[in-house]
Amino acid sequence: MKRLCTICARGGSKGVKNKNIRDMHGKPLIAYSIELARQSGLFDIIAVSSDSQLILDVAADWGADILVNRPLDMAADTSAKLPAIRHCVQQVEEIMQYKFSTLVDLDATSPLRTVQDLRNAVELFESRGVSNVITGMPSRRSPYFNLVELNDEGFVQLSKPLTVPIVRRQDAPLCFDMNASIYVWKREILLGDYGLFQGDTLLYEMPEERSIDIDSELDWKFVEWILGGREGK
Template identity: 45%
Template sequence: MPKKEKILLTIAARGGSKGVKNKNIRILYGKPLIAYTIMQAKKWGKADRVICSTDSFEIAQIAKKFGAEVPFLRPTALATDTSGKIDVLRHALKSAEQKYNETYSLVIDLDVTAPIRNISDIDGAYKMFIKNKPKSVFSVTACRKNPYFNMVEINHKGIAVLVKKPVSLIKRRQDAPAVYDMNASIYVYDREYLLDKKTKTAISDHSLVWVMDELSSVDIDSELDFQFIEFLILKKLVSL
């Protein structure tokens, strides 16, 4: 039998939040927001460890209550507005391996702010990674706008031009090359890629995308986003 990949699943949740106050633990439909991502990770059930990386004692206690491990409190230097996510995950991986005396082949990172992702999407991204062995897999959703058709930028002369110049004129958006939004929901990283100090982003020279539907891709980045998810739940358009 092939050796099983050892999986570390991370959920990063710092104490401060600009767009929505205390966003990571704000109550959504009776539970703190972070609870939904922890429950999805536990229900998926394939991770050897589900850990929360946080600088907040309060968030740590809530994360533990819903089933995540919190083997460390994140250093203040990695909990600022300018802290890079890759640096946070690299620290989490190193700290977990030292704490548990385990070596993980891959890291799956789930964002707290995407509470209505489907477990099938977590599994799909994971299986894509296992099958293809890329450096990373990240979730996306189809864009409503397309840089080859109806997105413009202002050039050095102050003139509006298409962001991406097509080879020939495109008259319908449907005929333009497919493009995607990174939806900040699911990331899968190869261990060595994540530990490489030159790595700064999920996008590598060998990255694949897992496409999710529009509703399950809703990401909470503002008060309006939070209210929109509450509306979707109230109208039974999504389930938690």
């Protein structure tokens, strides 16, 4: 069984400028994902995809095996991520001249996940033989209880009202926030241009303190503080 880890990092970050290579406790942010993949011992190849040569150079310095130049039409602010991951996989397979059975993508801006999170997500995927695994944390709000939206008239309503109203959040069906930290796929599902959610998609649950995806300066400060606490132990 061959496993590939992809890490896709755009150069045009808006919320936090140059966040993928910005220093976080003595190393560029993207280094956390590269090092985690290496420490897990799971992967034959670790590949980094980017439209930025500077990001690719930094990734090479921190141990990425293969660097993939992402096409500019896959690196715009409105570009979806799945096509970039597919492109990266295809480029690596062309270079290596073999196919991978397990494909894992690590978000470059989620440095709080652990090696055990990664190993557990891959083990869940391979032991159950499913199409894919995503990661998420328990949701702070429930669409059945306290998550609301505006209707066509501009009035507020529950997002998913039930026939019998929920009076305690604890009684609502379990809901999760996707944290975009780890994605695991069968090759034929990812490259087959299917959507993210399949009939057998599983979720690997992570706690909130390991689920922050850096998308703002406030996120950056939270992550910096949490990592500082880990290093201080």
